Amino acid sequence: MLKVLIADDSKMMRVMHVRSLRQVGYEVEASEANNGEEALALFEPGKFDLVIVDWNMPGMDGIEFVRAAREKEQGAGKRTPILMITSQSTEEQMLKAKEAGVDNLLTKPVTPEAIGAALEMLLARA
Template identity: 35%
Template structure:
């Protein structure tokens, strides 16, 4: 897979460091933000191949940010792949996130192999 430019949105500094390390080891680069509002700001200012978006964050959570991003895309913005990241790993959680517009889903703690597989699937590799 070609190197990807990834936006990572998570309010937990440990999760941000883990995601950054995993992405770097896979040859990808990451930009880090702490909430959904900052993710939307970054997406308005720069182009990313994919977003890793935590579901539960203070202020604007991941689902709200995802819905806003998809609304912007319906208004003409380029589509960006979104993989939701959550501590909840139940089938109904996955279904709810995909119905909200997510392209993929990974459970916390992030596992490098699972993330690599989901990135490859979402990016069509």
């Protein structure tokens, strides 16, 4: 069972991400958040196998969430793979995401196969 935290202000996108993971063969237990604050309240080091986060959300955005999540992990000895799925795709934005602690970034729209391939790569590193 893959435990996933999905942070996106669009309910439809959260449902699509879960469906995509299931389409590529994963059994998924998903926790959902509408924004970075909700996601951070749910996030604990080692609690999830994967975090999928959007960049643009009201309140705390995806980048702020990633920075705060990585801070929570300091000293815990655990690092949760974070996949950002976003419409942000300039080189500068990709660098900003990587510097914040994003492990992989996919640009919308994404296919289930792209999510599956990114997940396989992230889990192989973990």
